[in-house]
Amino acid sequence: MAVVVAVTAGTVTAASAAGGDGRHGATRAAMAELVRDEGLPGTIAGVREGDGGWSAAVGVADTSTGRARSARERFRIGSVTKTFTATVVLQLQAEGRLDLDDTVEEWLPGVVPPDGTHSPVITVRQILGHRSGLFSYDEDPLMIERLASPAFLAHRYDTYRPEDLVRIAVSHPRLFEPGERLSYSNTNYILAGMIIEKVTGRPYAREIERRIVRPLGLSGTSLPGTSAAMPRPHALGYSTLFGGTTTPLETTELNPSWGGAAGEMISTTADLTRFYSALMRGRLLPRAEMAEMVPATGGPGLGIGTAKLSCGVTLWGHDGGIHGSSTVALTTRDGRHVAAFHTNADWVVGERRLLEAEFCR
Numbered sequence: 001m002a003v004v005v006a007v008t009a010g011t012v013t014a015a016s017a018a019g020g021d022g023r024h025g026a027t028r029a030a031m032a033e034l035v036r037d038e039g040l041p042g043t044i045a046g047v048r049e050g051d052g053g054w055s056a057a058v059g060v061a062d063t064s065t066g067r068a069r070s071a072r073e074r075f076r077i078g079s080v081t082k083t084f085t086a087t088v089v090l091q092l093q094a095e096g097r098l099d100l101d102d103t104v105e106e107w108l109p110g111v112v113p114p115d116g117t118h119s120p121v122i123t124v125r126q127i128l129g130h131r132s133g134l135f136s137y138d139e140d141p142l143m144i145e146r147l148a149s150p151a152f153l154a155h156r157y158d159t160y161r162p163e164d165l166v167r168i169a170v171s172h173p174r175l176f177e178p179g180e181r182l183s184y185s186n187t188n189y190i191l192a193g194m195i196i197e198k199v200t201g202r203p204y205a206r207e208i209e210r211r212i213v214r215p216l217g218l219s220g221t222s223l224p225g226t227s228a229a230m231p232r233p234h235a236l237g238y239s240t241l242f243g244g245t246t247t248p249l250e251t252t253e254l255n256p257s258w259g260g261a262a263g264e265m266i267s268t269t270a271d272l273t274r275f276y277s278a279l280m281r282g283r284l285l286p287r288a289e290m291a292e293m294v295p296a297t298g299g300p301g302l303g304i305g306t307a308k309l310s311c312g313v314t315l316w317g318h319d320g321g322i323h324g325s326s327t328v329a330l331t332t333r334d335g336r337h338v339a340a341f342h343t344n345a346d347w348v349v350g351e352r353r354l355l356e357a358e359f360c361r
Contacts, residue, residue, distance in 0.1 A: 102123065135174070272340040
């Protein structure tokens with residue numbers, strides 16, 4: 001049962017970060033402004049800079065009790081999952097077990113049938129770079145009703161298999177010729193997860209855990225599969241169902257299988273900053289695969305994108321939104337300055353002010 005909540009800017013509180021804010025005072029101020037201006041419940045931050053770290057929490061984790069947010073909380077990271085999935089695919093290329101120029105058909109025969117209009121040849125590189133032309137299954141009218149309308153409350157515990165999601169996507173015409181242009185589609189990363197399983201003989205979630213989560217010691221990171229529960233500690237998540245309602249609803253529990261390899265993961269700000277720092281410092285991929293993921297000519301890359309700030313700084317990373325949860329995690333190219341922010345709401349706009357405050361001081 002969803003709980004209707006009222007989020008008011010007047011209830012904003014702030015939790016102090018250990019050791020004071022130091023160079024991050026502008027970031028905390030921007031967090032407080034974001035919560036106040038957009039009527040959000042709360043925001044947390046984690047920063048890794050050089051050999052030091054900083055964290056902060058502003059606002060509330062539970063609007064009914066006023067419980068303050070904590071920087072230690074776990075949360076759903078939505079599409080930030082894609083960077084983890086892409087990293088595993090690129091590791092498999094480095095091991096010679098697949099090639100980015102392999103076709104989807106080679107690994108998943110018959111899963112993406114020809115549509116009679118566009119080329120049937122879609123490569124692994126094209127799905128990682130959102131250049132496949134495949135329709136995004138979550139934009140199907142029935143899926144929109146189930147995910148972005150009050151009908152979500154009756155469907156929040158539904159389980160979706162990857163092949164079900166792809167079947168929905170390919171029931172729609174291709175959007176363009178493969179490789180012609182970029183169009184963001186969650187279908188691409190559902191296919192990437194299926195390819196990981198076909199290559200390794202193990203579910204993509206197990207490969208992410210084996211190759212990334214455990215080696216990096218990401219103790220707050222998990223892949224819940226079909227489990228609707230959130231591990232503690234966590235904030236409650238509040239959703240306007242992506243425009244489906246004007247009154248925020250409590251949507252903490254949900255079955256994230258509809259996101260799968262495109263968006264199911266749970267993490268923390270500390271884990272996300274550790275992951276992106278390790279990635280950029282070459283701990284997860286050889287130089288050749290890093291050049292594929294993060295092209296020298298600039299973004300977007302494979303499973304990762306760029307943001308150029310007003311001060312000229314270019315950042316690499318990803319954002320992610322899922323019911324009641326908004327995440328952004330970005331890093332400098334050398335991996336020495338990384339920041340992750342999470343808001344326990346999904347109607348967030350203006351997160352760029354957080355990045356400007358942190359990286360343009």
